[in-house]
């Protein structure tokens with residue numbers, strides 16, 4: 171980058187809007203897992219949409235590439251620059267407006283998810299997106315990765331929660347698409363292009379999001395089941411018995427529970443005996459009365475049908491949070507234990523047992539003693555299929571020897587069942603080279619056509635998602 175471009179960026183953003191100090195930049199050029207290390211000539215921290223636009227315009231005119239970044243919790247290397255200008259949105263964290271009568275909230279892209287949840291709560295509303303990284307992940311990042319989380323079953327993914335978007339296009343123009351409309355059939359739904367775009371089509375600077383009435387009560391249960399097949403059956407039974415009140419339905423394996431109990435302080439096993447798999451079931455209700463009874467009735471029916479082996483219903487909010495903690499701290503417990511070859515895969519809900527069996531069989535054919543830690547969002551057909559080295563083997567050596575073949579084996583199972591190799595985390599750098607093999611040539615052409623028409627100079631996150 172020439173000194174002239176640097177100076178232009180610095181004067182456009184003012185002293186608070188940039189840094190070249192390596193120690194300040196260091197935490198932002200490594201990803202959450204420590205898997206991707208990057209570099210950047212300058213980190214920009216604009217404080218307004220106009221400043222973002224000014225910075226992008228300077229970069230566009232000089233052909234300088236940009237990597238947008240929010241909370242840097244993405245898991246596929248998409249927010250780690252490799253020589254690009256790092257554009258962090260974290261200073262843009264204002265809640266612009268809450269409109270409870272329209273069930274909508276407008277926030278800037280750098281707002282951390284918990285801040286948006288809190289702002290919605292202040293207006294007696296619920297912003298339902300919830301995930302393990304919610305204290306750090308930002309709205310811009312969550313939109314750009316079409317994040318999911320634990321309430322997708324009831325409220326959908328980010329794609330379903332966005333009413334409008336404000337974005338800076340790759341040429342520096344501002345698009346104000348902050349419409350708070352539930353019905354708007356005036357052409358292509360352009361905001362959807364930015365959702366899940368991983369920063370390749372522009373910089374999201376603000377969004378109008380849907381909020382919902384806060385449920386009056388929730389019932390949370392931790393149920394032991396014998397197989398993923400039984401978990402899927404239990405999901406169907408719980409949905410039916412509750413009249414569609416299931417908001418979360420998560421799967422945790424026995425070895426996952428054991429890991430959490432070992433690594434995370436203050437956790438305890440909700441059930442007295444071990445079971446091969448566990449389902450965390452949450453139901454939400456508009457009225458307090460009958461919440462626990464509905465959960466009880468669903469579990470009793472499942473117990474009679476031998477779908478559930480044992481279950482505990484949370485007696486109070488603290489216990490409900492304790493149950494959830496087991497699921498939510500599992501990625502953290504795994505991280506403490508060591509690395510794994512991770513897969514974020516999905517299939518139709520009904521095909522999940524087969525997806526698991528096929529993938530496990532193919533992995534065993536490659537490395538028979540590898541340990542599997544498989545958990546996820548049963549309600550969304552999404553499994554985090556993680557493969558750990560055999561007991562006593564070195565992580566790094568295992569990844570080097572088996573990383574590619576294990577990934578190919580798991581993704582082959584996904585392909586056979588017409589599933590997705592990226593249910594939640596996106597393509598990033600991690601899965602970029604595999605994408606053409608998983609999409610038809612027609613689909614790849616359409617993806618590239620969108621990219622080229624919005625970003626002809628290829629300056630927005632050019633190493634992410636699409637090659638050439």
Ligand SMILES: Cc1cc2nc3c(=O)[nH]c(=O)nc-3n(C[C@H](O)[C@H](O)[C@H](O)COP(=O)(O)OP(=O)(O)OC[C@H]3O[C@@H](n4cnc5c(N)ncnc54)[C@H](O)[C@@H]3O)c2cc1C
Pocket residue numbers: 202237238239240241242243244245247248249259279300301302303306307308309310311312313314315316317318319320368369370372373374375501502594595598631634
């Ligand atoms: C413990 C843990 C649990 C997680 N659980 C889940 C889960 O349940 N479900 C799920 O979906 N994900 C999950 N994730 C992944 C991650 O939290 C999400 O991908 C999140 O959406 C990333 O938000 P971020 O602000 O950290 O984005 P970043 O990591 O900063 O960026 C992610 C991508 O979005 C782009 N980007 C960021 N901000 C903008 C912007 N304003 N405009 C344009 N592009 C932008 C970046 O360039 C990058 O490609 C989890 C991660 C962790 C660490």
